[in-house]
Amino acid sequence: MKKDDFFVRSRTYNRKKIWIMFLAIFFLAMFLIGRLVYLMVFCSVYYGQEAEDLHERERDIKAARGRIIDATGTVLATNKSVCTVSVVHSQIEDPEAVIAALTKELGMSEETVRARVEKVSSIERIKTNVDKEIGDNIRAYGLAGIKVDEDYKRYYPYDTLASKVLGFTGADNQGILGLEVVYDEYLQGTSGKILTLTDARGIEIENAGETRVEPVNGNDLYISMDINIQQYCEQAAEKAYVQKSADSVSIIVMDPRNGELMAMVNYPEFHLNEPFVLIDEMLPEPESGEEGEIAAQASALTEEERQDLLNQMWRNQCISDTYEPGSTFKIITAAAALEEDVVKLEDAFYCPGYKIVEDRKIRCAKTTGHGAETFVTGIMNSCNPVFIELGERLGTERYYHYFQQFGLMQKTAIDLPGEAATIMHKQENVGPVELATISFGQSFQITPIQLVTTVSSIINGGTRVTPHFGVEVRDADGTLVEKLSYRTTGGIVSTETSETMQYLLEKVVSEGGGKNAYIEGYSIGGKTATSQTLPRSRNRYISSFLGFAPADDPQVLVLCIINNPQGTYYGGTIAAPVVKEIMENILPYLD
Amino acid sequence: MAKSQERPKKEKSIRYFDYSMLFLIIFLLCFGLIMLYSTSSYYGSTRFGNAAYYLKRQLFATSLGVVAMIVISRIPYRFWMHLSGLAYLLALALCTAVIFVGSEHKGQSRWLEIGPLSFQPSEFAKLAVIIFLATIVYKTSRQIEEFKSLVKVILIVMPIVGVVAYNNLSTAIIILGIAICMLFVASPKYSHFVLVGAGAILVGVVFIFAMSYRAERIQIWLHPEEYDKGYQTMQGLYAIGSGGLFGRGLGESMQKLGFIPEAQNDMIFSVICEELGLFGAVSLILLYLLLIWRFMIVANNASDLYGALIVVGVMAHIAIQVILNIAVVTNSIPNTGISLPFISYGGTSILFLLSEMGLALSVSRGIRLEVV
Numbered sequence: 003m004k005k006d007d008f009f010v011r012s013r014t015y016n017r018k019k020i021w022i023m024f025l026a027i028f029f030l031a032m033f034l035i036g037r038l039v040y041l042m043v044f045c046s047v048y049y050g051q052e053a054e055d056l057h058e059r060e061r062d063i064k065a066a067r068g069r070i071i072d073a074t075g076t077v078l079a080t081n082k083s084v085c086t087v088s089v090v091h092s093q094i095e096d097p098e099a100v101i102a103a104l105t106k107e108l109g110m111s112e113e114t115v116r117a118r119v120e121k122v123s124s125i126e127r128i129k130t131n132v133d134k135e136i137g138d139n140i141r142a143y144g145l146a147g148i149k150v151d152e153d154y155k156r157y158y159p160y161d162t163l164a165s166k167v168l169g170f171t172g173a174d175n176q177g178i179l180g181l182e183v184v185y186d187e188y189l190q191g192t193s194g195k196i197l198t199l200t201d202a203r204g205i206e207i208e209n210a211g212e213t214r215v216e217p218v219n220g221n222d223l224y225i226s227m228d229i230n231i232q233q234y235c236e237q238a239a240e241k242a243y244v245q246k247s248a249d250s251v252s253i254i255v256m257d258p259r260n261g262e263l264m265a266m267v268n269y270p271e272f273h274l275n276e277p278f279v280l281i282d283e284m285l286p287e288p289e290s291g292e293e294g295e296i297a298a299q300a301s302a303l304t305e306e307e308r309q310d311l312l313n314q315m316w317r318n319q320c321i322s323d324t325y326e327p328g329s330t331f332k333i334i335t336a337a338a339a340l341e342e343d344v345v346k347l348e349d350a351f352y353c354p355g356y357k358i359v360e361d362r363k364i365r366c367a368k369t370t371g372h373g374a375e376t377f378v379t380g381i382m383n384s385c386n387p388v389f390i391e392l393g394e395r396l397g398t399e400r401y402y403h404y405f406q407q408f409g410l411m412q413k414t415a416i417d418l419p420g421e422a423a424t425i426m427h428k429q430e431n432v433g434p435v436e437l438a439t440i441s442f443g444q445s446f447q448i449t450p451i452q453l454v455t456t457v458s459s460i461i462n463g464g465t466r467v468t469p470h471f472g473v474e475v476r477d478a479d480g481t482l483v484e485k486l487s488y489r490t491t492g493g494i495v496s497t498e499t500s501e502t503m504q505y506l507l508e509k510v511v512s513e514g515g516g517k518n519a520y521i522e523g524y525s526i527g528g529k530t531a532t533s534q535t536l537p538r539s540r541n542r543y544i545s546s547f548l549g550f551a552p553a554d555d556p557q558v559l560v561l562c563i564i565n566n567p568q569g570t571y572y573g574g575t576i577a578a579p580v581v582k583e584i585m586e587n588i589l590p591y592l593d
Numbered sequence: 594m595a596k597s598q599e600r601p602k603k604e605k606s607i608r609y610f611d612y613s614m615l616f617l618i619i620f621l622l623c624f625g626l627i628m629l630y631s632t633s634s635y636y637g638s639t640r641f642g643n644a645a646y647y648l649k650r651q652l653f654a655t656s657l658g659v660v661a662m663i664v665i666s667r668i669p670y671r672f673w674m675h676l677s678g679l680a681y682l683l684a685l686a687l688c689t690a691v692i693f694v695g696s697e698h699k700g701q702s703r704w705l706e707i708g709p710l711s712f713q714p715s716e717f718a719k720l721a722v723i724i725f726l727a728t729i730v731y732k733t734s735r736q737i738e739e740f741k742s743l744v745k746v747i748l749i750v751m752p753i754v755g756v757v758a759y760n761n762l763s764t765a766i767i768i769l770g771i772a773i774c775m776l777f778v779a780s781p782k783y784s785h786f787v788l789v790g791a792g793a794i795l796v797g798v799v800f801i802f803a804m805s806y807r808a809e810r811i812q813i814w815l816h817p818e819e820y821d822k823g824y825q826t827m828q829g830l831y832a833i834g835s836g837g838l839f840g841r842g843l844g845e846s847m848q849k850l851g852f853i854p855e856a857q858n859d860m861i862f863s864v865i866c867e868e869l870g871l872f873g874a875v876s877l878i879l880l881y882l883l884l885i886w887r888f889m890i891v892a893n894n895a896s897d898l899y900g901a902l903i904v905v906g907v908m909a910h911i912a913i914q915v916i917l918n919i920a921v922v923t924n925s926i927p928n929t930g931i932s933l934p935f936i937s938y939g940g941t942s943i944l945f946l947l948s949e950m951g952l953a954l955s956v957s958r959g960i961r962l963e964v965v
Binding site for chain 2: 009010011012013015016017019020021023024027028030031033034035037038039041042043045046048049050052053054056057199201202203207
């Protein structure tokens with residue numbers, strides 16, 4: 003290479019152009035700085051917020067659900083602290099120790115625990131609903147990677163008590179059944195939250211500081227149920243259930259003056275703390291009565307069958323099931339007839355043991371006949387021909403008019419979910435035979451709560467009340483939040499009719515078919531009923547008794563329904579004693 | 594003063610050395626390593642269980658690079674004139690080889706695996722083009738004012754631009770940019786460059802509309818929030834925006850925690866913005882401007898045109914990458930993968946960048962004191 007003869011110095015224009023290049027770079031850099039100023043000063047709030055939304059994770063803090071408290075101040079539904087145990091894979095230092103500790107404390111199989119601990123995931127749940135005590139024990143190990151989160155779980159101290167009334171909640175603190183559903187908005191409260199920062203995988207960043215929004219606990223619901231009455235009724239129901247090998251026994255205790263329900267039993271009740279476990283009574287009868295057999299039956303069910311059985315188990319028969327009320331309905335027929343003035347107490351009737359309506363011979367319960375009787379003795383004997391006669395005197399139109407007036411055709415609007423409507427013939431389809439059967443309580447269906455409510459309005463002076471449990475809502479400190487009010491409609495029947503009905507029904511108990519409910523020293527009104535369920539050929543009966551006391555100023559009304567009793571099935575024989583027993587206990591208690 | 598009138602061969606005795614430039618380079622290197630560690634520690638620990646994984650690898654490449662820089666700065670730069678043709682051919686060969694035997698990464702093969710090390714030939718190509726063009730232009734400097742020879746020189750670099758563009762368009766653009774800058778300085782004319790500029794824009798527009806996925810890139814650029822592929826851009830903007838005036842503080846970036854994909858590569862500037870704020874970001878840009886200013890001083894005072902052209906090439910390289918990178922990160926231009934010199938993670942890149950710095954320092958050594 004000829005280095006020396008090839009030597010060129012930069013010229014002036016080269017330098018000038020280098021300057022131009024530098025200036026161009028300088029201005030581009032200034033433009034970018036301007037762009038940065040725009041982004042980092044003027045858009046800073048917007049982008050900062052967007053970024054924050056991206057980094058923040060919300061963790062809910064459950065609000066404690068409000069309690070359900072009965073008339074005596076006893077807590078029927080409350081919350082229990084439970085723990086959720088999980089492992090954070092990336093934080094585990096000693097997997098063997100973690101597996102050993104969790105296996106021991108949680109009583110789970112080592113395999114299951116190992117599989118979850120060794121799974122590579124950001125967070126793996128090992129077990130939920132762990133008792134707080136066990137959770138504390140696990141915490142005490144101080145092992146890295148184990149997370150014990152405290153949580154509330156709905157807890158029912160009396161487990162089966164009024165299970166179908168109280169209802170239960172789901173995993174997300176949402177009412178699923180009963181009062182828990184209806185009063186959900188009061189009970190639920192507002193959950194709080196913890197805001198934490200996480201990386202792109204959603205893992206919380208330690209020491210990042212967290213923002214807490216405290217939860218607002220739910221309000222307590224005070225109900226009119228009285229645990230003593232409820233417990234007593236449940237015992238009475240259980241006794242009848244066992245003695246009569248019945249399918250189910252329902253009892254309603256209500257204050258007819260204002261509609262406050264003191265007890266509602268649907269035996270068998272289920273376990274509120276384990277609502278998804280079928281009670282033994284729900285399972286089909288095993289071939290042999292051994293324990294293992296029942297368990298085998300339970301596991302043999304398909305998921306669908308199981309769900310059906312659960313739905314049946316949760317069903318509140320007092321509200322959701324309709325039945326033929328039978329003779330208890332004669333109260334309504336009598337009230338309508340008295341109100342319409344088509345019958346007087348001393349009117350004379352004759353019962354040959356049947357009554358012919360069109361071409362049908364409709365029998366009286368007493369096939370030999372009651373013979374000559376007045377209206378008073380007719381109702382005491384629960385004589386079908388007398389009531390058929392009343393129905394005829396009223397006529398379909400006026401009779402239906404009273405159904406409307408009594409509120410029988412509408413739902414009672416009870417504060418429980420799933421109320422069934424009355425199933426009644428269409429007015430235009432009612433011929434003489436239908437009219438006759440309706441007048442003694444057959445060929446149509448109503449719910450037990452409808453019967454209780456309608457009878458209440460007839461005996462309480464003529465005011466239709468709304469049956470209810472909810473009385474008031476208070477916050478956790480006991481400060482009144484809301485006093486619950488319900489609709490009442492006056493003028494259902496005249497005071498006169500109401501008093502006459504009290505007198506008549508008192509007679510039924512003191513001298514007539516309901517004498518098994520008679521209690522020395524108390525005046526009790528009532529009416530028995532025995533109805534055959536459809537299809538008649540299966541010979542299944544529903545025996546019931548409706549009683550109230552004191553007869554001249556009713557303060558408590560009790561309805562007992564025994565579904566499919568074995569052996570004797572007359573309401574006066576088997577249901578009246580149950581009501582009597584209940585009355586014997588609660589009347590002194592209520593005074 | 595009399596001594597300085599002597600021939601350049603004897604200048605060793607009164608050596609000039611641009612210490613300001615050296616200081617700026619060292620400062621940028623250290624700053625880069627700190628930011629790289631801050632940015633990459635999350636990925637390092639989640640992927641490799643070692644927060645310093647990326648730092649270690651970068652530190653290794655940087656050490657090699659510093660050694661290369663020192664060695665090259667001591668070699669008189671005119672020595673490279675002999676090797677320029679060879680370097681160009683080698684670069685061309687390597688860039689062609691990478692198309693066939695390169696290891697794939699995200700659908701594009703840009704690396705040659707040599708034992709445990711991987712090597713990105715396109716980084717070497719930048720250096721080779723600088724030396725090669727400087728030589729060509731220097732040797733034909735008297736004809737360069739003719740448009741014909743200008744076109745001829747551009748045609749000579751087109752093969753390597755084309756080969757690199759095959760799987761790394763942004764690097765090809767940088768190489769072309771470097772070439773145009775060097776020619777711009779070498780030529781006394783301006784009108785030619787208006788033509789060249791117009792031609793480049795025309796080619797660019799045709800290119801964008803010829804390939805639908807590039808047209809889509811324009812849409813993503815205009816509305817990054819509406820496209821899945823705008824994710825990286827949006828994450829970068831979140832980072833920049835949440836930095837504010839003074840940033841979250843060193844190491845406090847949230848966006849580097851997996852939100853910005855591969856934050857230690859092309860998007861590292863957004864993490865700098867988030868952690869050090871507008872203040873830190875502007876300081877960094879000014880630092881680059883200072884370095885470029887030193888390049889300009891050295892180029893203007895280089896003892897010959899060859900040295901000046903080499904420094905102009907290096908200056909163009911740094912300036913183009915810095916400007917394009919920041920423009921991409923701030924979504925001022927459509928997204929394309931360009932790393933931030935001295936800071937982004939990348940071994941080959943840092944190695945050859947430091948070699949280029951060595952060249953610039955070597956040129957500064959050749960400056961005769963009287964002209965400074």
